[in-house]
Amino acid sequence: MSKDASEWVRRFLPGVRPGGRVLDVACGSGRHLSLALGAGYVVTGIDRDTSRARDTLTGEAGRWPANVDLVELDLEDGSPFPVPAGTCDGVIVTNYLWRPLLPGIVAAVSHTGLLIYETFATGNGRFGKPSNPAFLLQPGELIDVVAGRLTPIAYEHVHLRDPDRYVQRIAAVGLKHDWLRDPPAF
Template identity: 45%
Template structure:
């Protein structure tokens, strides 16, 4: 598997990013910044948070705000640095810390978008992550977006299963809006072949 494949933004993020309202987007646990670079190129205002700042110089040079921060003081707690209703969208890929979910939802503005994709049970047969701590249980992502009673979430898209690219894995992914129900802006994007994305 080439580094260029890993540097490509998530197809899930590319599919749904256009549904985000105007405003600031948080790329949580941004890693190497592949999704941040895509979002910046699409004209979004992006804040990147990670506990490793190795990609920050490049991301800052492209216009991103960068925050060096450890979200996990221990397995049962979270260190959430943001206030309520401050982001138009939050993107999370290949990261799971369950105590964060109520805070993620609270920090979305009304009408804001959550785009989330990470590994699920069954991924252990393909390599890391293999610990249950980092693998979603069946249907868990659907349940987790309803963990903040004051944050009603409307699911726009959800998938669970096996993917081949960028590497074989079992994943769950969701796109949900902080809203009581569907709206015209939730027009489902057409799935394109990978060579068209």
């Protein structure tokens, strides 16, 4: 399943400290949990229905793997973000946007941590769903969200193909992340 992982997540996941704690927000099928687990991270996935992630992770290992925690809860019920500030070495969010959670997601990243975020952006409606502006990032929105808390390492607001879609994505690090002293080579 990790073969289906986002290219953006694959590119930046190595920036999480070895053996660190990775949180996947709205983890869906668990494709990024699987990738992170395979890379040696301790993983936590949150979703309103974790059954697909559970099936993916159990199926790949043939049993329930160690270093995995799945939390089933409705992220959109108005409750505060359920992860304490500064406790994650890596936070992954793909194909999900619920603006009230953005401050909590950013705050969850430790000072040496990394946020990897990729979701649909303005203009995507011409290709299909999502098309509701409430679920599409505006140009520069992720830059604004991390300002003052994390430092962007990479950012794009682009049209991708196969399938056609508009996405916005960012990789941003905590203020004491090693990449600020020694940037990665790609």
